[in-house]
Amino acid sequence: MRKVIYATNITIDGCCDHTKGIADDELHEYFTELLRGMGLLAYGRKTYELMVPFWPGVAKTQSMGKATNEFAKVFDSIEKLVFSQTLERVDDKNTTISRAKPEEEILKLKQGEGKPISLGGVALSSHLIALGLVDEYHFVVQPFIAGEGTRLLKGITLPATLGLKLVESKVFKSGCVALKYVKQ
Template structure:
């Protein structure tokens, strides 16, 4: 059975907002190396629209720093599933699934392949409750933002989830990568 990972940049006070953070080379390289083990990205609509077409354009036009281009090329090469009731279409190697994200992820998890990376804050509580997330990669940025979308909305999990810390990386920027496994 495939491993399902969840990775996200967050603030010290637990908010996820890609407009606030400016990941440096080390952080981009960290996420690029994670993607080397992934052959399927599982997006919610919001995250998909935040990431694309931006990263596809970076890869196509070779615009950005070397680390951004490496990340963009790897990200765009991976097949994608986008959970959305409202999107009319997606581009390239992506497909839309309209309903039952946990059921769809379970089917994909049972297929052969590399890891599946979940990139959706809105779907996270449902996928955690279904027992589908095996590991977490959180990059905590040294900032408190006090607003935005929390990683987990209060009351959205049916019970406490205990995790085991398996790795910590401290970057020169002050960001800290925390890697957890579900025991």
């Protein structure tokens, strides 16, 4: 059975906005290593359009620093699944569009063999978290209070408190803290 892993940057006050935080070499190296273990990246349309074509473009041009370029290469090499009812086509060779209900598709993929499925973004991930389909969480807590922005699980009611067990942590020079949790 495949694991479903949710990984995100989050501020101290719960903001998951990609523009609020640090994106230095150390964090790119952390997320690159995490991506290396993934077999599939699953996104909603909004997150997908933030990531593609930007990262495949960086992978092709190698126009950023060493750690960022490596992240882009690894990201570009992984199969992607984008859930959308409106996206008509994708230009990325490794991307498939799904019109299925995300929970049904993820459950089906989870029951198969292969490397873990990585979730990105907030809306799709929040929905799948509420349904109990996420097995592992990687939060990189940014040393900021944003005061605004997209929040994880906003507008979502969990059926019960979700118990997690901390299994790993790492403090970065920037003050960011990576926390890895598994579902209890």
